[in-house]
Amino acid sequence: MTVTNNHATHLAGPVLVLGTGLLGTSIGLGLRARGIEVLLSDPSPSAQAVAQDIGAGRILAPEDRTAPQLVVVAAPPDVTARVVSEALRRYPDAVVVDIASVKAAVLAELRQDTALSAQDLARYVGTHPMAGREKSGPVAARGELFTSMPWVLCPSDLAAPEAVKTARELAIDLGALVSQMSAEEHDGAVALISHLPQVMSSLLASRLQDTPAHALSLSGQGLRDVTRIAASDPALWVQILGANAPRLVTHLYGVREDLNRLINTLEHPEADGARLDLAQLISEGNAGQARIPGKHGGPPQAFAWLTVLVDDRPGQIARLLTEIGEEGINLEDLRLDHSAGQDVGMVEISVLPGKRQQLVDYLSTHGWKVLQ
């Protein structure tokens, strides 16, 4: 393996992590792996004990007088502002960041907090590491959780440059990709690119609850893709959707308008303009989908796809990819597509368009069944 994290760290530490759930414990593990001193605290004695046991730092003792460089508030969203406020007052020399996934509400609550001065708020930076797992709790934590994932900084107009720098160093030391925007911009962005997709996937999957089995047996990759995130945790999403309700609901008004237009068209499919309306819906989806950036953060790029038939046995896909690697062609994406009831799989491979014909020729001459 050539993935390394041996570059110098930026934070000096110590770092105090308040809240040892999945994210807090993962932050502790990641910082400890880089040699930074980490203190842990959680209202649950067992949660903080687990976090300490797996190496995420040492439990903050009541008599401990350590002055942290940085306090990371990793509490549940609905108590985040209160914990941030307490931390700002208790550690008057520390920078305090939180990692809640919705930012404007936390900032508004802190601004209204009469116990906090402008000097206190200068040391606060709201942040959102866009990483997570399907599991929760300290046991699921891992130090590499943030590697190559976006981490958004949302400093207020009161935040001191030095505090923003410290928040940025936290994200960088954990291997994340840092970007910066206002809390309002952030919440608007995630309403659209994270919360709305979750809602649409859940609304669709919900329709499948009473579907006859013979209908579901025809399910293809399209249905699987659109419903994958419908498997998300209800407890977490209640807090996220509730905290960003005004921004999300604006997008839902737009969806409802389009949906009503579509329903009206489908109720009168022979009416003048019905075909045009349907074509417009699909075309607008084409246009929106095409704007999603490519996987490497570059402009959206139309990769070329090809499909190869393989046996569904261990080692077949590996052998295929080995031969592709030997030809020096880099995979951009890969998708497995089994069909119900048969143990032949299709591997869909995407490569840069200029490499496609070379790959087709190469694989065909090496005995693979390529479906162009």
Next chain:
Amino acid sequence: MTVTNNHATHLAGPVLVLGTGLLGTSIGLGLRARGIEVLLSDPSPSAQAVAQDIGAGRILAPEDRTAPQLVVVAAPPDVTARVVSEALRRYPDAVVVDIASVKAAVLAELRQDTALSAQDLARYVGTHPMAGREKSGPVAARGELFTSMPWVLCPSDLAAPEAVKTARELAIDLGALVSQMSAEEHDGAVALISHLPQVMSSLLASRLQDTPAHALSLSGQGLRDVTRIAASDPALWVQILGANAPRLVTHLYGVREDLNRLINTLEHPEADGARLDLAQLISEGNAGQARIPGKHGGPPQAFAWLTVLVDDRPGQIARLLTEIGEEGINLEDLRLDHSAGQDVGMVEISVLPGKRQQLVDYLSTHGWKVLQ
């Protein structure tokens, strides 16, 4: 490669394919590869010439008196019934199938066709091969298009057993997985598992048309998955959605009801019961998503996932999968996840739950960075 198609064919032929677009030409190619005589006809002289040139069969000459065993109507959905009717009358000894993706409307139109007798309709079987491509036209055709894909037979109560047998042999000879249900059942099933996902994906992607670029730069795999099929062809989907409008619209009423409930909840996020309402939406999505069958057609199965960090260079993923194959573990699914702006990728791998720990141990001792 061990994928072979050297089993005996079932159709005797000749088979006449009316319509040499993507599907008709693919059927011709697949049957020719199995040695079956194929005749081609298309209103477009150039389309049928291309189909003949690439080996899908020979063009039916005006003076040709061949009596086909089977006529496959592969015309656009809105002219399918008319072409089926003509074929039943012109070839009184042939079985006639169509392959349009919505079935009840075609059958209803044929039943109302006064030029057709019950004896004629006994020779007709509506079918739907659930295969397609992002490209259209005879140039995009391939004989293996139907391999391992579902092919639904929808015989009416008038269909003769011998005609159904011939339709089934067509699907089997092309390597498809045959199932059988009524036209109404079929149209109800695809409304839910194919047409509704398309609409939801398009409705979501449509919202992205005016998104600021900085918001889109935070896009993750969730958004990409939910919007993938939003890139589909408007011209094709206008016909499909229009032809299945009544069944699709029923599901859209359900979506609209849930959407209105959600909007109402989000407009009053502090109201009693708001959290419960949000949790219910996500939970119902969980329940529906869990009913989608596993990739091998078995019951939905919770595969165990693990994530491995790899360099984004040719051959890395191949090397990883080779080592997994050497350990004798079969991949159930695989997902690549690059992050914007960094050339380190994560490979998410799913295996049977009982194999997970073995694989983690094996990969870890072989120097891979496994994110559990």
